[in-house]
Amino acid sequence: MARILHIFAHPGLASSQINAAMWHAAGRVEGITSVDLYAENPRYEIDVAAQQNRLEAHDVLLLQFPMFWYSAPALLKEWIDLVLSRGFAYGAGGDRLAGRTMQLAVSTSAPAEAFGPDGYQNFPLRTFLTPFEQTARLCGMRFLAPYVRHDALHGDGSAHAQGFARLLAGLRDGRLDMDRAQAADALFHDTLPLREG
Amino acid sequence: MTEFLLPAFLFLIAGVISVPIASRLGLGSVLGYLVAGIALGPVLSVLGVDVIQVQHFAEFGVVMMLFLVGLELEPKLLWAMRTRLLGLGGLQVGLTAALIAAAAYALGSAWQVAVAIGLIFALSSTAIVLQTLNEKGLMKSDGGQASFSVLLFQDIAVIPMLALLPLLATQHVTHEGDAHGGMSLVEGLNGWQTGLATLAAIGLVVAGGMYLTRPAFRFIAHANLREVFIAAALTFVIGIALLMSLVGLSPALGTFLAGVVLANSEYRHELESDIDPFRGLLLGLFFMTVGAGIDFGLLAAEPLTILGLTLGVIALKAGVLLALGWAFGVRDEQGWLFGMSLAQAGEFGFVLISFATAGAILPDDIAPRLTLIVTLSMMLTPGLFILYDRVVLPRYHAAEPRAADDIDRQGRIIIAGHGRFGGVVNRMLLSAGHETTVLDHSSNQLEVLRAFGVRAFYGDATRPDLLHAAGIEDARLLVVAIDDRHRATEMVRHVVKHHPHIHVVARALDRGHVYELWGAGCRDIIRDTFDSAVRAGRSTLEALGMHPFEAERTARTFVNQNRRSMRELADLYDPEVPNHENAPYRDRARELMDEQAEEMRNRGRGAHHEGADGAWARPTLRDQEAARRTRD
Numbered sequence: 001m002a003r004i005l006h007i008f009a010h011p012g013l014a015s016s017q018i019n020a021a022m023w024h025a026a027g028r029v030e031g032i033t034s035v036d037l038y039a040e041n042p043r044y045e046i047d048v049a050a051q052q053n054r055l056e057a058h059d060v061l062l063l064q065f066p067m068f069w070y071s072a073p074a075l076l077k078e079w080i081d082l083v084l085s086r087g088f089a090y091g092a093g094g095d096r097l098a099g100r101t102m103q104l105a106v107s108t109s110a111p112a113e114a115f116g117p118d119g120y121q122n123f124p125l126r127t128f129l130t131p132f133e134q135t136a137r138l139c140g141m142r143f144l145a146p147y148v149r150h151d152a153l154h155g156d157g158s159a160h161a162q163g164f165a166r167l168l169a170g171l172r173d174g175r176l177d178m179d180r181a182q183a184a185d186a187l188f189h190d191t192l193p194l195r196e197g
Numbered sequence: 198m199t200e201f202l203l204p205a206f207l208f209l210i211a212g213v214i215s216v217p218i219a220s221r222l223g224l225g226s227v228l229g230y231l232v233a234g235i236a237l238g239p240v241l242s243v244l245g246v247d248v249i250q251v252q253h254f255a256e257f258g259v260v261m262m263l264f265l266v267g268l269e270l271e272p273k274l275l276w277a278m279r280t281r282l283l284g285l286g287g288l289q290v291g292l293t294a295a296l297i298a299a300a301a302y303a304l305g306s307a308w309q310v311a312v313a314i315g316l317i318f319a320l321s322s323t324a325i326v327l328q329t330l331n332e333k334g335l336m337k338s339d340g341g342q343a344s345f346s347v348l349l350f351q352d353i354a355v356i357p358m359l360a361l362l363p364l365l366a367t368q369h370v371t372h373e374g375d376a377h378g379g380m381s382l383v384e385g386l387n388g389w390q391t392g393l394a395t396l397a398a399i400g401l402v403v404a405g406g407m408y409l410t411r412p413a414f415r416f417i418a419h420a421n422l423r424e425v426f427i428a429a430a431l432t433f434v435i436g437i438a439l440l441m442s443l444v445g446l447s448p449a450l451g452t453f454l455a456g457v458v459l460a461n462s463e464y465r466h467e468l469e470s471d472i473d474p475f476r477g478l479l480l481g482l483f484f485m486t487v488g489a490g491i492d493f494g495l496l497a498a499e500p501l502t503i504l505g506l507t508l509g510v511i512a513l514k515a516g517v518l519l520a521l522g523w524a525f526g527v528r529d530e531q532g533w534l535f536g537m538s539l540a541q542a543g544e545f546g547f548v549l550i551s552f553a554t555a556g557a558i559l560p561d562d563i564a565p566r567l568t569l570i571v572t573l574s575m576m577l578t579p580g581l582f583i584l585y586d587r588v589v590l591p592r593y594h595a596a597e598p599r600a601a602d603d604i605d606r607q608g609r610i611i612i613a614g615h616g617r618f619g620g621v622v623n624r625m626l627l628s629a630g631h632e633t634t635v636l637d638h639s640s641n642q643l644e645v646l647r648a649f650g651v652r653a654f655y656g657d658a659t660r661p662d663l664l665h666a667a668g669i670e671d672a673r674l675l676v677v678a679i680d681d682r683h684r685a686t687e688m689v690r691h692v693v694k695h696h697p698h699i700h701v702v703a704r705a706l707d708r709g710h711v712y713e714l715w716g717a718g719c720r721d722i723i724r725d726t727f728d729s730a731v732r733a734g735r736s737t738l739e740a741l742g743m744h745p746f747e748a749e750r751t752a753r754t755f756v757n758q759n760r761r762s763m764r765e766l767a768d769l770y771d772p773e774v775p776n777h778e779n780a781p782y783r784d785r786a787r788e789l790m791d792e793q794a795e796e797m798r799n800r801g802r803g804a805h806h807e808g809a810d811g812a813w814a815r816p817t818l819r820d821q822e823a824a825r826r827t828r829d
Contacts, residue, residue, distance in 0.1 A: 012813050013744055038746035068813065109816050110824075120825040153815065 004032035004172050005058035009065040009076035011038050018107045018149050019066055021157035025165040026064075032168055033058065037075055044078055051083045056096055060171050061141070063132070064105040064164075066152065070128045080135065089139045098140030101178070103171075104132055105164060107152040115150075126185060145184035147192075163189025170194045204246045211237050212481050227324045227544065228576060230481045234488020241489055252486035252551060258479025259548050260438050261472055263449040266352045267456020268469055278346050285343060285525050286350020289539075293517050294319040297510065309365040310563065313553050316358050317567060318510050322543030323348045324480070325578050330538065340534030343527045347518075347539060355545045356450045362549065365558045391445070398444045402437055402451055406458030414464045415644070418655055430471040463643045466636070466654040470662040480544070487547045491572055492565045503566065507573040511581075515540040530593040537581045537589075542571040609634055609672040613658035613688065615646060618704050618725065619678030623651065634667050659684040661691055669696055677703040677719075686713045693718030711763060712770040731756055750812075751797070758796065762789040 065072045114121045136143035149160045170176040180193035211233035219229030298315030335341040417429045441451035518536040553559045612619050615637040636658035646653040656663040703719045705711040714722050738748040769782040
């Protein structure tokens with residue numbers, strides 16, 4: 001059983017649709033660690049040592065957040081800045097995360113075609129996520145394709161949330177085909193490379 | 198009764214009138230007292246007041262002054278100044294004394310008299326120079342610091358000088374019981390017994406100062422009566438002076454030693470501020486008696502000789518100072534400041550003259566001339582400072598623009614009140630590596646603080662004189678954390694008015710107190726229980742199920758609104774009218790409360806809510822349409 005650390009960063013959970021549904025669905029998956037980062041650190045006082053210990057006690061780091069201005073909400077950026085420190089995550093002696101896995105679960109308000117050719121976002125979604133991808137690489141982590149929900153202002157989030165729960169359980173039980181998950185461009189609730197178990 | 202009251206009244210009124218005038222003219226208080234004495238002279242002689250007798254009484258001011266000098270001498274400070282203190286100070290006194298003695302000898306004095314004259318003129322006027330440098334803000338300049346070192350050395354050098362002068366006596370003192378005489382413990386003892394008694398007395402002062410004073414002062418401080426503490430401080434100084442006189446030593450030496458021993462005590466600032474008024478009054482009286490004793494007939498009789506000698510002394514002293522300053526790296530305009538500020542003779546010169554006259558070292562015809570020269574040189578000092586400002590400074594400033602101010606000089610931080618509030622502030626500052634000076638009037642509290650190495654001093658922090666003793670002039674920051682609301686406000690008012698450069702952080706006990714402190718000029722006011730109440734409110738919201746980050750943002754919004762309305766209402770607040778009867782205040786307060794409730798309600802709806810504070814508002818379909826058009 002892989003140990004999953006699910007970190008959720010959303011400053012306005014009360015008004016969230018998709019992400020709130022995902023958060024609640026994750027709560028029903030047993031045997032994983034789910035953290036509401038804004039509830040845990042409402043005053044941005046990040047206990048770096050404690051966060052690093054918790055990170056080391058897990059095999060998979062799953063970061064769930066809504067895209068804000070092509071990046072993560074501020075607290076998650078702060079968390080990355082402080083916790084993935086030199087000597088821990090990178091640099092001399094910084095190999096404590098090597099061999100582990102990182103995956104993102106993001107939502108965008110723009111529809112999928114906005115990231116396509118001639119889309120108004122001008123670049124594919126993966127281009128906007130390259131900072132995270134390279135962060136994982138520098139830490140020696142395997143970076144899986146992100147689990148994505150576009151057009152997050154519309155529709156019901158339940159299918160996406162159930163898919164998220166299946167993804168978490170699959171990661172936990174080793175039923176996710178890691179090679180296919182790594183090779184894909186993005187994963188959606190209906191394209192998860194899960195083996196039956 | 199009247200024979201005591203009349204001279205007392207005359208001395209006081211003369212001082213009260215002339216000193217403020219002299220200060221206003223920028224001449225300094227010493228000159229004010231001298232002029233007052235000169236004016237009083239004829240009146241006193243008509244009334245038959247024994248000026249010399251009064252002068253001996255007033256000399257006790259010098260004893261007190263040396264006690265205060267000792268108190269200022271923290272061993273650490275002395276060590277840091279050692280090169281300039283010993284090198285610059287020692288050479289200045291030695292060279293000046295030698296050159297002037299040689300000149301006096303060449304003019305026909307006996308060598309003993311010449312040495313005495315050299316010593317008298319080697320000293321400069323601490324009172325005039327320090328006051329002037331402070332007034333001009335030059336204390337921290339290179340020249341000012343060098344001057345301070347030299348003055349300090351001179352103040353200390355007076356003690357051995359007073360001890361050595363009797364050795365120069367040319368004739369035996371025959372008149373019965375000299376001016377300083379009276380009882381003696383060592384009369385009738387032989388040499389080694391006298392030596393032993395002397396050592397025992399010094400040992401008693403040092404050991405007593407180190408081990409007995411603290412419990413004694415603590416016991417007295419417990420009574421919490423100011424006058425009793427003052428009485429204790431006076432007892433202490435007078436007792437030591439008495440002990441020293443009894444074994445035939447200089448009282449000034451004894452009190453100086455006691456001062457040094459107490460320099461690290463928590464009672465230092467309190468002692469300083471208690472003794473200082475007595476010192477000031479007695480020294481004032483001393484200067485007035487000097488002024489009254491000036492022989493103007495003499496000046497009228499031989500004006501050229503006296504003026505020529507005065508200018509000669511000033512020129513010679515300035516020359517020595519300039520050369521030494523140059524050798525010690527105090528050059529250019531700083532060197533001129535150093536040379537010109539210390540070129541006069543000083544108040545200790547008067548002390549040495551009266552001592553030397555009583556000890557029959559100086560012939561009676563020379564002493565009045567020396568007094569006249571010392572006085573004239575002091576009177577010319579303000580002229581030298583004007584010369585420095587008008588002639589020396591423009592030369593150097595025209596040549597090179599002044600470098601930026603010395604910013605690495607770390608100003609002092611004074612914390613008034615070390616209870617639960619001030620204590621936390623102090624601990625934070627110390628942990629950030631700042632040096633603080635804590636004032637508190639609980640002696641138990643101080644005991645504990647001292648044990649933990651905090652620089653804490655006993656005293657009522659609201660007294661301006663204690664603030665002065667704690668170094669408010671050099672302070673950068675004052676934290677007012679005393680419990681008495683009214684006194685806290687008065688303290689803020691005083692400091693804001695007299696030391697506008699100091700940043701004042703004040704603790705307010707409630708809303709009304711905030712307005713009072715605001716009115717007193719404080720712009721950094723922290724409410725005593727407000728922050729803890731906000732945190733309690735936040736905890737309550739979390740317990741009710743609000744997301745912790747929402748609760749945090751709600752608390753922040755509340756604090757900001759509260760601060761805004763506080764600021765607005767501060768202008769409508771009237772200390773004379775209760776808030777509920779103050780119509781503009783009441784109406785605006787109600788409006789603000791409604792506005793805030795509305796804002797908080799919107800705020801509570803959280804992120805992605807449009808309107809409200811707009812935080813993290815997500816784009817709408819229309820926004821996406823617009824974004825799509827940016828493609829074209």
